[in-house]
Amino acid sequence: MTRSIFRKDGTAQGVAKQRLIETLAEPDKRVINDPHANGFVAGSGLMKLMGHKLNVSLSAKIAPGFHEHLIARTRFIDDLIRDCAANGTEQYVILGAGYDSRAHRLGLPPSLRIFEVDQLEVQTRKRSKLPKDIPNSASVTYVSVDFNHQSLSQQLMAAGFDQSRPTVFTFEGVSQYVSKEAVASTIEELALLTQETSAALFMSYVDELLDTNPEACFGKGYPRAAKRAEMIMGLSGRVGEPWISFYTAEDLERLLSKNGFSVVDNKTLADLNSVYFTPVGRTLSEDQLMNLEHFVVAKG
Template structure:
């Protein structure tokens, strides 16, 4: 964790989300990302605005030659957005973003107007984000920042202090986090969610796949190791499903890039290193 700055992965994800290829279907760009990312990412946005046609061609080539792995972050974001909007439409009025990073859902999803959004993250990333977001109004009824170090602090206590109501349905977003935690920290967090999630609450959790050995997965592993944020906890769909079930969640869907490309871009591709499990508290 870099003092006074977001983590490298938080910056990468926000930049990729903000630069998403709108021409490639409904994975529309994140209009807030440009205001959140540090340099040199912000400079990239300036170049894209200056040369939009060139950027569009670069995106098309990158999508094809990467088997749509280039689109992974934006498609993952869209898949989680859809799950969140479904949960809110079904009555969830609390949205808890675990390891929020530079997430911008509270500032870009009008459907959250009746929801309280709890942004949970490390104090260093959170301080940076609060400064960057400034006075920008959110669509959410309220945004509450909850500072937590997942490997040291009591998540349950921090959320309760922030006003989270365990008797009301919530939607928990755990996006792009679990692979960077120790397995014990993942288990510990799920134990807390088991207590905090009212029956019918939704959990959207992404995870890195164990035994995924393709060149794309190896490239991602190399990149995160170089950033000083190595992967620690990896799962198979079966082991993740068993883990969630032990903590009171039934998996409704477990998807990855192949399913997202088919749904949102109406084409086919191979699978990816990261998957998304959508589960409901029973």
């Protein structure tokens, strides 16, 4: 692996690592199941030896609720995609797909056309790691785009995107890495691409409060909020993918509505705690609720 490839897939690996850890939980205790995450994570053998409990408790020492925040985000989108696929959506575009394996693990209908968009280097590594016999691989088209420098529509259209088909887009854990200008023009492109049909969009964004007032961003009594906010942002910077864009709910709503999307949902870990973690006996206490990201669904 070259140094530049390592730098580009550091955060994609980080998220896949949390999915691997969650998958190690007993089936009746886990919130998501990603049997493919294993193949993308360096040191996965050791994590498997350690098991779910130890991995989660180590992660909680570094940043309480960080694991659960990423897992809640994954599950929230899994539910959205299953729902869209069952209700007439014909195309799914995964923006900044990284090592997302939804195409292969959700039992989606083969008629759903899936476009995975990411930087070429990350896609090349992903494809080299995917097992040959992974389910549903014929439904996936890889489209390489750098949001900061390339037009998404041009690349998607060249890859066979059909502007007449109802489409869902997910932009999971990406907006913080991309300039606000590039995010705005990507959303503009999504609106233009789907002006003849219906569209749903999931987008996560990092709350501006993380940068300006971490105590207010995290749950009541969250320990050492400012230090942990600094550490989380610092870790991404150290793997060469700094967080550069933060939003308020109003910013995002304005940006989406300007492009014809209306927000139908905006959740944080605090909202999803009782929905996902309570049913499996893992309710988080208030001092573990890190509400650093918001999970937004909009319809166009």
